[in-house]
Amino acid sequence: MPNDIRVPSFAPLKAALSGALFDDVFARGRYATDASIYQMMPHAVVVPESLADVEATLDFARREGLAVLPRGGGTSQCGQTVNNAIVMDTSRHLNRILELDVEQRRCLVEPGIVLDELNRQLKPHGLWFPVDVSTSSRATIGGMAGNNSCGGRSIRYGMMRDNVTAIDAIMSDGSKARFGDTGTVTPTGMLADLQPQLLEMGTRHSQDILDGFPTVLRRVGGYNVDALMPDAMALRPGGKTGDGINLAHLLVGSEGTLAYSTAIELKLWPLPAKKLMGICHFPTFYKAMDAAQHLVTLDPVAVELVDDTMIALGRSIPIFRKTIEEAVQGNPAALLVVEFAEDDMAENHRRLKQLHAMMADLGFGWDKGGEWCGGVVDAIDPAMQGRVAEMRKSGLNIMMSMKSEAKPVSFLEDCAVELKDLAEYTDGLTRIFDKHGAKGTWYAHASVGCLHVRPVLDMKQQDGADTMRAISEEAFALVRSYGGSHSGEHGDGIVRSEFNDTMFGPVLPGLFRQVKAMFDPAGMFNPGK
Template sequence: MIDFEQLTRNMKGDVMTDSLHQMIYATDASAYREMPLAVVYPRDASDVKECIKFARKNGITLIPRAAGTSLAGQVVGKGVVVDVSRYMNHVLEINEKEHWVRVEPGVVLDELNMRVKSLGLFFGPETSTSNRCCLGGMVGNNSCGSHSLVYGSTRDHLLEAKVILSDGEEAWLKGMEKDEVRDKMTEDTLEGKIYKCSVEMLENNREEIIQHFPDPALRRRNSGYAIDQLLYSDYFDVAYEGKFNLCKLLAGSEGTLAFVTELKLNLVPLPPKEKAVICVHCRTLEEAFEGNLVALKHHPVAIELMDQNILELSKGNIAQNKNRFFVQGDPAAILIVELAQESREKVDQVADQIETDMKMHGYGYHFPRVYGSDISRVWSLRKAGLGLLSGMPGNAKPVSVIEDTAVAPERLPAYMKDFGEMLERLGLKCVYHAHISTGELHLRPVLNLKNENDRVLFRRVAEETARLVKKHRGSLSGEHGDGRLRGEFIPLLFGEKVYGLMQETKACWDPEGVFNARKIVNTPPMDTSLRYEAGDSNVMCRTYFDFSKEKGWLCAIEQCNGSGDCRKSYAFGGTMCPSFRATREECHTTRARANTLRELMTRPRTKKIYDQREILEVLDTCVSCKACKSECPSNVDIARFKAEFLQQHYDVCGVPMRAFLIARLTEIQRLCTILPWFYNTIVRNRMTGNMLKRVLHFAPKRTIPTLYKTTLKHWLGRYRQKNRAETVGKVFLFADEFTNYMDVEIGIKMIELLDWLGYEVIIPKHVESGRTAISKGMLKVAKGVARENVLLLKDLVTENIPLVGIEPSC
């Protein structure tokens, strides 16, 4: 039995061993699921050292985690998850003159870029998850992003790193002169041993490494440990300018070699202000592959691909449908070609050249150009790709299995031809999108991982793709890493000898397996510990909401793929997810709620599926704002799920008094309007107000809303609307319970505005909206209210006399 109380006593941070946190951290954005032993939130490097000491004592592994957006299962495993995003998220130093920054690993990329933008600087690699991904995770995966044509990968900008090694000692990794490296090799420490092992391995196997690693010209090459990168230093060849720097190896090591506590990163000047995006509409995918090579000749800063599947799914997404403004017809694919120059004239000149060149080759049928703030809308649509794909209804989804292969761009058409033939042979459909300019397409075959046959295909398509990648001398991973998904195929790609060198590297750095064991090397079979099990079926139950469009309630829940859009900061607009923004805790995200629902609906801990404490706990802090319905690319609607689950829970366990009183708020308000001043006195008075909050189980600091001196309906009855010879028309105003009893002044302004515009305002006979009942999950009550309103209003509202409302949630 592991004594986590001991770790709790020795740490300043938090240690969570409850089942809810285990469920929440059992998955990332990949296809994998495995329950961790515990979740730890360290506050600083000393806490990390305590974690390492504890792990060594108990023979367990630590799994470093930041935003949890990994696609290859890097942060899933049977160990202790160490989440740095909650506390270790400070920018420590910014050096404007020398263009570098020193940060903790939990700093969010876009938040850093906001800090340094006023200095005319930014961090070059830009991932599609930039509004929530952390810099520590970017180093772990060696992330690249859409503009890697210009800015390369995170490895190219990692200058130095403060790490804690597996023996608990600190080391500062940085570029070193030859004499410094030799001095390090003589030290009788783990750090000294690492330098000695690394140098001797490279000296003894230099030719073998160069021969079997992917083409050095390939910009995106993230398979295995990057031991070859250490060769390109002046230690081994004076022709190279760079110093010997173990940071080159650290980047892309997925937290398996050391635990990062500080990073020193290179910053670059902001790109030219004058930009344009050409959205090349292609008739076929093959046309896009060839057109990419044409566009590359004109030195764009980025070229990205969106295929027909993503474009089609974007039609049904509330947030992204408006970003389709540039799409004409139904293209098989669109190439997003971004240009950046010092003047608008130069931008248009290059754009003209690209369009002319494309037309000369017969590529593309429509070439809209986008400028200014509209460019961000195009990129928003592109970045939403992963989430949109997860919104595909049903059990079959575009899965992450071969989504990260990369080959040289000139080899891409031939590689894709071979790939297409393989798909046809296996009878699979696939989604194509992302970084076509650097030869990396995110390829997602559509598979149902609850089906045994598709699970066999999951492995087979991975194996056959690995052979194709080797044939075209590419990389199994361009930026997402190997994790537990691709590690199994590293020997196939590199050969057994080079793979053995990678195993030696892990053993040298981490002989006891303290850090993220069984990732990259010595991985378990790639088709084990999947999120879904063979034979899993949808939970069949009668639901109050209609989930037929999503093909069932469970399928609606499973639209959450774990991409973590709900973790974005308040600084980047939108509303999702307010409870996470207030607490910065993973358990208060949309993702956590969906994960918990999915886990306990399919693997219930009790016989009563709708009476499980963990679900009630995780749903309790959802404020039912429905921001996730519009802002989540997968349209995950937690407010709807919450209401459905609560009604199912009440059917089994009864309705709690607090929920009953809140749901019946309108009836209480109606009674209190007889003496509104008396009601207001009670709720405003400190003693009686606090007593009422205790009875209702409200937070002490929460304000109970007061009643207005009159109701909106009563005010309108006394209000004299302007006598006009001619009115524009009549409107029915729905006086919802909030506007009618509490926020009456807003309703008054609404009526006065409509009157000024020439409308006669009528409040028809209707009952409450049912909003409070839905919020508390009393769907039977809400359904009755809705039915009554329909009966009252159906013969009144016409095309000429509309019904308008004020409160958005009603």
């Protein structure tokens, strides 16, 4: 393991770089944390200005036996972007659009470009990249690809994996390769030797892969070895027979552990010009979760959950108080924000009308009392839609505004189950929380059965950490009993990698280890993730 040896002087590397290198305690401390609960002190921080700086850093790390960690905005929830390694911050300089093909709706970008900045540059062309994560103001495309991010509209647009068409990368031996469609891209360098082995693995273990992975859309745990199966692209949403194999999808979700991505080719989409929202109110959380499977039949682009904890906290925050007043009627236990964004505005209105009718058919009404009081508040005005979307996007910040030592903790952040099981799964999870004296906060992507649920724990106390461990083990067992995914959006990192053996059965974890050993035999790239 590269981290088991002494750290050498960084003076030779600093002299070789055009960009900056920091090895003082203050700078290293800034990069010792991310958006998770973990802290790991890096050996040094490199801010490369060019690809030559990246190559020089990788050469130095390889020669000195040190680990390397590519990093963007540090928004990872599971500790993917902290390590005892040389951290390379790509967000400062490696953040350009290298190519843009408006007609073919594709672009090639450097890994450090921030999602909001990318979409700002695409907007004049009527295009956008729709993997709309809530951290879009700081999340980089490289980090999103490494994490296989999803966002709130994956029911319509898919995940990063479905929107990355190629990746240019530097391998652990220093050679360069393009990962893409195996039918059109000729492998080079180290990849030329690995590709036949990878494809043979996919063929030989096709049934093991199908048996081991959950069938839900939101599954980002482990390596995407299903991308190695014959005609793997046919199994993706919207895929068809003959679509072939795209090796870029093996790097997507690999959390910087296999290679260093220097450029990422993206599939772009027309920018939605028109949309409507219906804010569905529910008297109980269970009923909201049970209704989700019915609401998605109207083909919305998103169905986002807001629970009563978020509503109560939002009411106490001045910038969200007006939004709550206009969007929330009474004191619901949960909201489902249903968004329609078809090109034909008349179609959006038709579906909004169907949403009202469906809520009534499910038994809800404003004039009904008790457990059936509910209905739909329309968000027709674009300004109101923007305020509602911003409040939902700020869900994590709102939840973390709790004025207590105990805070919502990310470790069950994004488990996913099939929609038909969502109500029973969340009910079972609530019982686990109750058993351990914890309250859960809930929000996010009801459309795909992937909820951001955070037990409220005091992690400054040992019993908080002990409760986290106990809840983790019971909750992941519950997820597996429903055939769900223990990692539906935020990856493995430190918090969930240890559970891969339990969640994926006897064969897949062995394949994951084989892939890592093939790509990175010395363990240089982000070890331990």
